[in-house]
Amino acid sequence: MGHILVNNKLAKGICACLLALGVAACQSNSSGLVYQNVPIDKAVGSSSNIDSLSAVVDANPTDADAYNKRGIAYAKAGRLDQATEDFNKSLQLRPNSYQAYANRALVERRKGNTSQAIQDYSAALSIKPDYVKALNGRGNTYRSIGQNTSALRDYNEVIRLNAGDAQAYHNRGLIYQAQGLQEAALNDFSSAVGLNSRAYSPLIARGVTYLSLGDAKSALKDFNAAIALNGKSASAWANRGRAEEALGQITEARQSYTRALQLSSTNQIAKEGAKRLAVSSGVPQA
Secondary structure (H helix, E strand, C coil), X not given: CHHHCCCHHHHHHHHHHHHHCCCCCEEEECCEEEECCCCCCCXXXXXXXXXXXXXXXXXXXXXXXXXXXXXXXXXXXXXXXXXXXXHHHHHHHCCCCHHHHHHHHHHHHHCCCHHHXXXXXXXXXXXXXCCHHHHXXXXXXXXXXXXXXXXXHHHHHHHHHCCCXXXXXXXXXXXXXXXXXXXXXXXXXXXXXXXXXXXXXXXXXXXXXXXXXXXXXXXXXXXXHHHHXXXXXXXXXXXXXXXXXXXXXXXXXXXXXXXXXXXXXXXXXXXXXXXXXXXXXXXXXX
């Protein structure tokens, strides 16, 4: 079981090293290492669901799909090492499983193993070149390490294959935004918002772009819409504070920064905004 069978002292040491490297930290429990700061799906990753899938694996030890499905459940529970082991087994049984390659790639990316993630996404695409999940995933991995040209190539290919892929427009917009191409970013974020009205991240990104273009009113509208979709987004609240501050709505801005810090005490935008407004009002800082 590799990393799973470690004692608590060693597990804590591993977690400390991971945290120092800026990748997902983890903690040890009776189920093995559980990585922190990764998306968790309590339903898919529940112990009861994993137990049920384990029963299927035990009854069908040569079924590649059974291992792949349990690997997904482990990943959703934050048990990334066990997920990797199941995807490894799935690929041993079915070497041409592009789904297992892409699933393992995402897990490796979440563990901070970007080179392995890119290799796995590329393996999936060598089997199925039009697999948009792998193209988006590889693009995200390239973007995370600053290889924007390669990332753009992947996002452009996704959009060529499926002009209705909101995620690809959002991701491509983030690159344009970082490159200072605000009009191009605005167009892509607007496409993403139009294609997926339930996604709040493109609204935040478009709001930030509006702010950079000096349109605080449009920015505030987007941040409000994002908060309506996800009231627990510290980023949405912090950026709403920026828009309100730009519009001279100082009391509202303070409230937004305060709410952002309640949700995430490390949000830098909110910390700087709250400090700035406190200084301007003459309130002493702690």
